[in-house]
Amino acid sequence: MTTLSLAAVLAEAARKYPDRTAVVDHAGRYSYAQLWQESLEYAGKLRELGVRPGDTVALVAPNVVDFPRAYYGILAAGAAVVPVHLLLTATEMAYVLRDSRARLVVAHSSQLATAAAAAAEAGIDVVSVGPRPDGGPLPRRLEDVDGTTPRSYETRKPDDTAVVFYTSGTTGEPKGAELSHLNLVMNALINTAEAHEARTSDVVLGCLPLFHTFGQTVSMNGTFRMGATMVLLARFSGDAAIDLMLAEGVDVFHGVPTMYVGLLEAAAGRDTLPALRLCISGGASLPVAVLEKVTQTFSATVYEGYGLSETSPTATTNQPHFGARPGTVGHAIWGVDVEIARPELEERVELLPNGELGEIVIRGHNVFTGYRGRPEATAQAVVDGWFRTGDLGTKDDDGYVTIVDRKKDIVIRGGFNVYPREVEEVLARHPQVAQVSVIGVPDPVHGEEICAVVVPADESLDADTLIEWSKERLGKHKYPRQVRLAAELPVGPSMKVLKRELRQRYSTGTL
Structure with a gap:
């Protein structure tokens, strides 16, 4: 039987680069060996709390080391992670907990007030991680649980669910997109080893929220897959990002367009700027004017890409092999097909010739296994083997994909x-x-x-x-x-x- 676990991303990095720094946050520096050992300890404690392979465990944490520690701990226990959006109300969070059928909530101490209220509303338990908060009745700390640390992670089948991402719910109730171990391992591997010239010596700024698919797969999993270093920034501002990048020697930046605008504003008037080797933009369309200013200011090429929660996320990106073409989101990544389909046809996919405007459709190893508990929504989203994105775009004769807009926008x-x-x-x-x-x-x-x-x-x-x-x-x-x-x-x-x-x-x- 073939097995695969997303936990192997951190486990293998710890085996290969045990003494290399994996994570830097406001509180300290953590080697790969230390981070993996602590994740395994968390896995043993979660098992003691009744978490079993195939369960789902919600994770509520900001960009601090406790996020990857708990994330890989949950995976090592054989459970699937439900990363929770930090701006949700307690009632909104409780909906995610119920819909995902979460067995337990792991919440950073800074998020306990909302997480505990949500867990109570959903009727499940919560445990805290991170610094011990002051005052008030507190839930059990995961660190205080006695558990036997396993020798390694609980292995899974490639198509088993590893992570459940909840969509924004702009067209109704939020839906849980189930991403498999194969989806996420392949996306991390191809982003680093195939699409971009990532290096083990990279120092990556982790300013994208780790509960979000872009920050989680491209920044965190990709960085750990290479054995590089991730410097975490819990709250983004242009000035804070530049100061941290200079202090830690960051040379890789992943961000969304508003972050690049913030960097440009903060760079004005500074004598010293970080020496960026690689910049990746996603999450929304980056105006060409902003891309050009970033290239001029930081002397770094910006590679814009495209994807969705349902596609792990990367589907296309500008790549060094093909050359970056501003205004486009580049080529489909290895093993993925991206085409343009007739948008008005809902019941089938009819592909259009190059150059014609239509709906972007995707198929490949990156496409999710379905919406949790929603077979009808899954059938509407995946038609004839293609995932319908709801985005309008074109594909030229050279294979470059251009996003025109969301159908709803x-x-x-x-x-x-x-x-x-x-x-x-x-x-x-x-x-x-x-x-x-x-x-x-x-x-x-x-x-x-x-x-x-x-x-x-x-x-x-x-x-x-x-x-x-x-x-x-x-x-x-x-x-x-x-x-x-x-x-x-x-x-x-x-x-x-x-x-x-x-x-x-x-x-x-x-x-």
């Missing part, structure tokens, strides 16, 4: 389709625009109107002047008739701009 103005990303790319080039997000707002005449929400680079930016400037660069149906100036754009913990919040607030005039 299209603005239909007077019967014409307007793709917000195209408008954002133009507005981002205005010298007084720091950030921009384009949405559709209700309009009695045209159905929807184009609205640009802009964070100015300086106070002199005038909305009317920007509208006139955009008229010269965009078609009559595309340029924004409304420009709203804002101090900042709303973002989630993964630093992605929350367009649904912008639509809600601007449509009702409350922002």
Whole structure:
């Protein structure tokens, strides 16, 4: 019988590079041998608490060493990890615990208030990890549990569930996307060994939330797969990131577009900047103007990629072998097919020729095994063996994929389709625009109107002047008739701009 466990990513690194630093956080430095041994100890303690192979265990923790320690401990016990979004309310978190059928919650002490309330609402137990908090009745600490440390991890079948990621729920209740050991081992391996020129000597900034698929697979699992070092930053800001990168000699940066904007703002006026060898962007479309500024400021090529929770996440990325092409998300990774399908056909997948606009569809070793407990939703998402992403894009004759927009983000103005990303790319080039997000707002005449929400680079930016400037660069149906100036754009913990919040607030005039 073939077996495979995602826990092997850390176990093998500890065997090969026992004395190398695996993780640096605010509290200290941890070698691979130490981190793996502590994960195995956690596995023994979880078994003592009744966790068995095939169970699910929720993990509520920020970007500190306790996250990977508990993550690999859960996997080593043979259970699947349910990483929990840190901004959820107790009731929202309780929904995730019930829906995932979590047996136990492992919560960092900084997250105990919400996690304990959620666990009580869901009717399951919670244990804490990390520093002992002060005051109040406290749940049992995992460190205080007596358990026999296993010699190695509990092995699993390749298609067994390793991690359950919960989607944002923008089209209904959040769904748990089940990712297998094979999905995640392959994605970590191919991101590092095939798609990008990762090195064991890399020092990677871990600023993406580890509960998120990008931070978890590309940053954490990828770093450990190579035996490199991950420097954790619990709360991102441009200044904090640059200071930490300089202090620790970070040469690899993984981030979403808003993080790159933050780096550029923090870099202004500094005499010394980190020497970045490799930059990877994902999570949302990176405006070409921002990419060019990052390349100029940090003298580093930015490789933009694309993926979803359901695809482990990486499906495509710009790769050194093919060359980076700004404005695209590169080629499909090894062993994965990415094509463009006719978007209006729901019951089957009909592929379109190169150059035509349609829905991006994906098949390969990275596609999830299904939504937990939702066979109908799984059948709607995976059609004819292809995962339907809901994203619109094109693929050129050279194999480069370009994301145009989410199907749900299209603005239909007077019967014409307007793709917000195209408008954002133009507005981002205005010298007084720091950030921009384009949405559709209700309009009695045209159905929807184009609205640009802009964070100015300086106070002199005038909305009317920007509208006139955009008229010269965009078609009559595309340029924004409304420009709203804002101090900042709303973002989630993964630093992605929350367009649904912008639509809600601007449509009702409350922002």
